[in-house]
Amino acid sequence: MAEFPISADRRVTTIVSISGGKDSTALRLLAIERGVEHVAVFADTGHEHPDTYEYVDYLEEATGPIVRVRADFTEQIQRKREFVQEKWPEHGVTAEKIERALAVLHPTGNPFLDLCIWKGRFPSTKTRFCSQELKHAPIFEQVVDPALEAGEVVSWQGVRAGESLARRDLLPVEEVGGGLWNYRPILDWSADDVFAQHRRHGVKWNPLYEQGMGRVGCMPCIHARKDELAQIATRFPEVIEGLREWERIVSEASKRDSATFFPVPNNRDGFGDEARHYSTHGIDQRVEWAMTGKGGRQNDWVREAEIDAGKGMCSSIYGLCEQEVA
Secondary structure, eight states: OTTSOOOTTSOEEEEEEEOSSHHHHHHHHHHHHTTOOOEEEEEOOSOBOHHHHHHHHHHHHHHOOOEEEOOOOHHHHHHHHHHHHHHGGGGTOOHHHHHHHHHHOSOOSOHHHHHHHHHTSOOOSSSOOHHIIIIIHHHIIIIIHHHHHHSEEEEEOOOOGGGOTGGGGOOSEEEEETTEEEEOTTTTOOHHHHHHHHHHHTOOOOGGGGBTOSOOSBSSOTTOOHHHHHHHHHHOHHHHHHHHHHHHHHHHTSTTSOOOSSOOOTTSSSOOGGGOOHHHHSHHHHHHHHTBOTTSSSBOHHHHHHHHHTTTSOBOTTSOTTOOOO
């Protein structure tokens, strides 16, 4: 651990976070390459594509044990039930609305959905509580904090400076405090470097990268690109069907009586906030927009036909379709 000024007599636990994506896989392969003993952890959000769950199982077989953790919002949902029963009547909420809310205010066992039921809304790019609640918190509570009680922890993070402006200012090594260190060894890697790492170790990448996906965490992620959403709707219609039902459930749990997976941009259609109901501005309408051309007003039938025709074929924004793992 030459990069870290940690006393030799201190116990050090190295933790590598696994998402099923290209960067975290390359990160673990780097740890193995360097001979670093570590604990690999996968935070199951409950909102992953089946291919990602299968890939994590494959990765465990190919590279070694992976600890799986999940958030639990049972207590939070119970407290919300009590709040709805006691406080909503004082706020003028109708008995009918309260009854509908109580009908869905039960843990489902799916961390992502339970989080949204508790919050009464979906996360967004401006209010991104999903990563903290579904990944950071359970990893810390179940893995990092126990390790800190025994010594110091070096958390390997698979982030790259080229991914966003915010990440360009990150440091390769950062002391968080309390015995915790963040280490970002692939910070200056490119996407090509990441996939080259897979090939070098003979480890397959997540197959979703060959199905038009730019990211393979949540399906879809709140940051999903327009083209990515179009690919998801065409290749995986069951995902859209599931989100349609989630919008109904979370809307019932919301005092606003509506919650959409993707927020509706202000002044997009001239409707006021009270008219932006999930039944008219929900996931189906966002998918319709994803199928439009530039400007978002007219359907691009050629493009839609191309996506539909290619849904059984390889499509990669990273140029992987003609590449193979060594």
